[in-house]
Amino acid sequence: MAPLQKIIFVGKTGSGKSTLCNMLVQGDLQKKNAREVSDNAAGVSCDIQLVQGRQWSACDTVGLGELQAKGAGVVDPALELLASALKAGQHGFHYIAFVVQKGRIAQENAELFDLFKATFVGAESNFVLIFTHCHSAKWIIDNQLTIKSVYGDLPIVHCDFPFNQENIDEGREKRVNSLSELERQLSVIQRSPVVPTLSRVLPPNPTPEQARVREEATRKFAISLGAFLEVGWCIFKTVMFFIQNF
Structure with a gap:
């Protein structure tokens, strides 16, 4: 049996992190998923959950860095939960992914990305940028200068998992094909697992x-x-x- 590929997702609420987790560990989306998918963080300020399936171990984060990115001068409470997640993945993560929804290269994302880099010290070689709701590389190519100005030279992958809760069969073929392409892209940039040093960071300059x-x-x-x-x-x-x- 192939060893588990471990990946952790960080990004703004609604960027598609939970959907990524579910696709990787389940192979498709279902009415009841391993990781609940929501477009908002109603009543949830921070949460860390590790789910496993197929050849993946995926760590989904909710609220990581968003409190600080909004300017609060306190240490992010989600970092405490993240410390436990990092211990659970004691052998390291192959991918540390910053997730952005296509078309949302906003200032707030840039601020959260600064916190992302400052949080996962020592794991820079395993950083990857994932654009969701992006079915091809054309949009990335068309916006490469803007993307680079915000996120630097990180490896970039893309995916698109359309889902209709009322008709889960709708879009299934697109989801499966996009998952296959996502896994192919990740395999190209595969790294040895690293254990990041969690940094309790204050708001960036x-x-x-x-x-x-x-x-x-x-x-x-x-x-x-x-x-x-x-x-x-x-x-x-x-x-x-x-x-x-x-």
């Missing part, structure tokens, strides 16, 4: 965009303050004029 916004806010404040002082000075001179002449 301001991104260029954050710095620009802060600088603009400071500039506007300075202009407002200057105008206020100028008006105040005019009022003061007027009052003094009346005091001296009447």
